[in-house]
Amino acid sequence: MSASTTTQTLQERRIVIIGGGIIGCTSAYYLAHHPAFASSEIHVTLLEASTIAAGASGKAGGLVAKWAYPSELTSVSFEEHEKLAEKHNGRERWGWREVMCGEWEGRAGGEEADKEGGKGGTSIRANVRRKAKGSGLPDNLDWIDEGLTEAYEAIAGPGETAQVHPYEFTMEIIKLATQAAGHKLEVIEGAKVISIEKKVLQNGQGERVAGVTYTLRGSHAVHIPADVVLLAAGPWSPTLLPSLPIRTARSHSIVIEPATPVSPYVLFTSITNSNNIAVGQPEIYSRPFNRVYACGPGDDEPIPDLAADVKVSPAAITSLRSNVSSLSAALREGKVEVEQACYLPNGGPIVGNVDAVRGLIVATGHTVWGICNAPGTAKAVSELIMDGSLNKKWKLGKLAPKYFL
Numbered sequence: 001m002s003a004s005t006t007t008q009t010l011q012e013r014r015i016v017i018i019g020g021g022i023i024g025c026t027s028a029y030y031l032a033h034h035p036a037f038a039s040s041e042i043h044v045t046l047l048e049a050s051t052i053a054a055g056a057s058g059k060a061g062g063l064v065a066k067w068a069y070p071s072e073l074t075s076v077s078f079e080e081h082e083k084l085a086e087k088h089n090g091r092e093r094w095g096w097r098e099v100m101c102g103e104w105e106g107r108a109g110g111e112e113a114d115k116e117g118g119k120g121g122t123s124i125r126a127n128v129r130r131k132a133k134g135s136g137l138p139d140n141l142d143w144i145d146e147g148l149t150e151a152y153e154a155i156a157g158p159g160e161t162a163q164v165h166p167y168e169f170t171m172e173i174i175k176l177a178t179q180a181a182g183h184k185l186e187v188i189e190g191a192k193v194i195s196i197e198k199k200v201l202q203n204g205q206g207e208r209v210a211g212v213t214y215t216l217r218g219s220h221a222v223h224i225p226a227d228v229v230l231l232a233a234g235p236w237s238p239t240l241l242p243s244l245p246i247r248t249a250r251s252h253s254i255v256i257e258p259a260t261p262v263s264p265y266v267l268f269t270s271i272t273n274s275n276n277i278a279v280g281q282p283e284i285y286s287r288p289f290n291r292v293y294a295c296g297p298g299d300d301e302p303i304p305d306l307a308a309d310v311k312v313s314p315a316a317i318t319s320l321r322s323n324v325s326s327l328s329a330a331l332r333e334g335k336v337e338v339e340q341a342c343y344l345p346n347g348g349p350i351v352g353n354v355d356a357v358r359g360l361i362v363a364t365g366h367t368v369w370g371i372c373n374a375p376g377t378a379k380a381v382s383e384l385i386m387d388g389s390l391n392k393k394w395k396l397g398k399l400a401p402k403y404f405l
């Protein structure tokens with residue numbers, strides 16, 4: 001194939017993104033903003049089985065940290081988050097701001113003080129490297145009772161941690177992608193992909209993607225041809241590429257409007273009762289616009305077919321609510337606005353070309369850092385699609401997929 005024919009083919013690519021979580025939506029944004037996109041005839045279709053941000057991307061905490069991992073993605077992602085917030089007024093549009101982050105250990109107050117031991121350990125906490133204990137709360141951490149505190153230790157210094165509202169970020173980023181791409185980006189909600197089609201290469205050496213088939217709101221099947229397919233279906237990705245080593249766990253969360261304003265802190269807590277027995281380890285995030293988000297431990301409830309069908313366990317919500325309430329009057333007397341659950345995609349991140357199937361790219365399994373690492377992932381994906389390789393000196397080698405259809 002001549003160079004000019006290759007260029008022509010690249011310019012006319014039909015790209016299908018599977019999944020309207022933060023990874024799929026941010027990938028659409030970086031594709032639409034790639035320097036070569038505007039002058040190309042590329043057409044992108046994003047297929048989302050439920051609604052945009054219906055999964056973890058709409059229900060996560062939203063921590064963005066320089067100290068997140070893997071460094072291959074985080075080193076690019078934090079800076080990209082800063083640029084996106086600056087360029088598009090992320091402070092107002094998705095609650096971008098710097099936040100302090102620490103580990104807190106102490107006693108439950110109120111009724112929780114006498115409670116039986118509970119289950120602990122959830123997402124980010126399990127991966128934070130423990131440091132020696134400090135003591136005393138920072139002066140401006142005024143929404144936790146000082147009298148209950150046994151130890152507080154900052155996890156990172158000023159300027160190293162920030163946050164977004166993940167649902168707002170994902171919704172705004174797909175809106176910005178659509179504005180930039182115009183008719184060259186189509187977003188279809190209720191479109192569940194049921195298969196990725198392949199064809200044998202003309203020279204008989206290997207395969208390439210040919211298209212995907214989806215059902216629209218459970219009705220008839222629709223086939224669309226594609227030259228590139230990006231699989232970004234989070235914890236559902238193995239349903240289309242079974243050899244992906246993605247595991248998942250359900251996690252519950254609540255959003256509270258606290259009784260009094262809360263300063264910007266994210267806390268990884270360890271709460272014990274009056275008998276020194278652990279009662280819970282909720283992660284608690286204060287958010288802009290006077291809100292507090294908290295999430296609890298994961299469980300093994302099987303994942304349903306659709307994000308829209310995820311069940312919420314009232315017992316898990318009650319336990320989370322009482323753990324959080326035990327820490328101060330501001331939290332106890334607050335109003336619970338949201339009770340929800342979602343599935344964490346574990347086992348990756350896996351980002352890169354699937355060598356055995358030309359045109360198939362995977363970006364999934366982002367564990368507890370998918371909100372943080374979405375921009376780096378999306379930038380890499382856009383370079384792989386638009387330039388055919390990565391421009392930057394980043395090394396995604398160990399994150400690349402080694403799994404085939």
Ligand SMILES: Cc1cc2nc3c(=O)[nH]c(=O)nc-3n(C[C@H](O)[C@H](O)[C@H](O)COP(=O)(O)OP(=O)(O)OC[C@H]3O[C@@H](n4cnc5c(N)ncnc54)[C@H](O)[C@@H]3O)c2cc1C
Pocket residue numbers: 018019020021022023024047048049050051052053054055056057058059060061062063064123191192193194232233234235236237240251252253295296306307342343344345363364365366367368369370371372373
């Ligand atoms: C409780 C909790 C707290 C978290 N806190 C943080 C945090 O503070 N910071 C951080 O960086 N990360 C956090 N995370 C992790 C983060 O939420 C995830 O890594 C990230 O949202 C994954 O995004 P995704 O787009 O890959 O997957 P998802 O958000 O799950 O999106 C996948 C989408 O694909 C769609 N889909 C599935 N199958 C198909 C199909 N066949 N066809 C079409 N569409 C399909 C789904 O409907 C879904 O919308 C947290 C996670 C949890 C559970």
